[in-house]
Amino acid sequence: xxxxxxxxxxxxxxxxxxxxxxxxxxxxxxxxxxxxxxxxxxxxxxxxxxxxxxxxxxxxxxxxxxxxxxxxxxxxxxxxxxxxxxxxxxxxxxxxxxxxxxxxxxxxxxxxxxxxxxxxxxxxxxxxxxxxxxxxxxxxxxxxxxxxxxxxxxxxxxxxxxxxxxxxxxxxxxxxxxxxxxxxxxxxxxxxxxxxxxxxxxxxxxxxxxxxxxxx
Ligand SMILES: Cc1cc2nc3c(=O)[nH]c(=O)nc-3n(C[C@H](O)[C@H](O)[C@H](O)COP(=O)(O)O)c2cc1C
Numbered sequence: 514x515x516x517x518x519x520x521x522x523x524x525x526x527x528x529x530x531x532x533x534x535x536x537x538x539x540x541x542x543x544x545x546x547x548x549x550x551x552x553x554x555x556x557x558x559x560x561x562x563x564x565x566x567x568x569x570x571x572x573x574x575x576x577x578x579x580x581x582x583x584x585x586x587x588x589x590x591x592x593x594x595x596x597x598x599x600x601x602x603x604x605x606x607x608x609x610x611x612x613x614x615x616x617x618x619x620x621x622x623x624x625x626x627x628x629x630x631x632x633x634x635x636x637x638x639x640x641x642x643x644x645x646x647x648x649x650x651x652x653x654x655x656x657x658x659x660x661x662x663x664x665x666x667x668x669x670x671x672x673x674x675x676x677x678x679x680x681x682x683x684x685x686x687x688x689x690x691x692x693x694x695x696x697x698x699x700x701x702x703x704x705x706x707x708x709x710x711x712x713x714x715x716x717x718x719x720x721x722x723x724x725x726x727x728x729x
Contacts, residue, residue: 530660535701537665537694539615545697547620551662555623555695558658564647566635571651571690574681576622581680585692586616588676589669596671607712614669619694624677625652626687648690655693665698 556573564570576582593613600608616622627648630637637643652668659666674689683689707713 530657533701533703534656534660535665536705537615537619537667537696537698537701538612538706539618539667539694540612541665541698541700541702542615542618542620542694542696543699544620547664547696551664552621552623552695554662555655555658558654559625559651562647562651562654564650565637565643568630568634568637568644568647570628570630570634570644571648572626572628572687574624574626574683576624576681577620579617582617582622584680585622585672585677586614588672588680589614589616592671592673607710611707611710611712613671615665615667615694615696616669616692619665619667619696621695623655623693623695624681624683624689625691625693626683627690628684628687645688645690652691652693659695660701663697663701665694665696665701667694668692669694 552575556575559571559573560569562571576585597605597608625648627645629644634644656666656668669692672689672692677683677689677692678685678687702709705713705715708715
């Protein structure tokens with residue numbers, strides 16, 4: 514439909530989806546199978562995302578194989594052990610108790626890659642990282658769509674990208690942007706788990722906004 518207009522109901526619905534989107538970790542995934550058609554749908558909406566110069570620089574590796582998941586889970590374990598040492602005392606204890614991935618529990622994992630273009634890309638000259646930012650827009654589309662399908666999605670970033678590239682046999686120029694765990698859930702939490710566990714608090718929006726520049 515040309516010039517499609519949305520209703521107030523649509524607007525409230527989108528806000529509601531955003532409000533209830535959650536990062537889902539291994540403590541919440543169920544073993545209910547996720548159909549290939551659902552994964553196709555998530556990738557279709559990913560490909561609707563905006564991209565610098567309409568470069569569409571994303572590629573997806575869909576992983577259902579337990580052996581591959583185990584290799585990625587091992588990579589997470591190594592990186593997570595190192596990450597823990599960044600924090601001290603109580604914070605380190607709290608960190609150690611967090612569940613920060615659902616690689617093996619989630620029926621499907623998707624690795625999302627940035628594939629740089631061989632040609633100059635319109636708009637990706639002064640700020641070269643715009644290609645990767647475009648891929649992040651695609652991930653957010655997947656996250657919101659999966660929530661409307663009542664399917665959980667968790668982003669795992671505590672991974673060595675080169676190790677994951679090796680595991681997945683990715684071409685050298687490809688860059689890992691996101692590693693996603695996807696599956697049906699026991700429950701969607703009302704609030705970010707890190708907020709409930711008092712790891713961090715949501716910032717008030719007024720503290721984020723500056724008018725006509727930052728104060729000198
Ligand atoms: C770029 C990015 C990387 C993230 N990496 C991890 C991760 O490695 N492990 C994890 O448990 N959560 C990860 N998260 C999820 C955040 O912890 C989560 O989004 C945040 O705590 C807010 O919770 P919510 O998504 O449920 O609203 C990541 C989120 C983003 C956007």
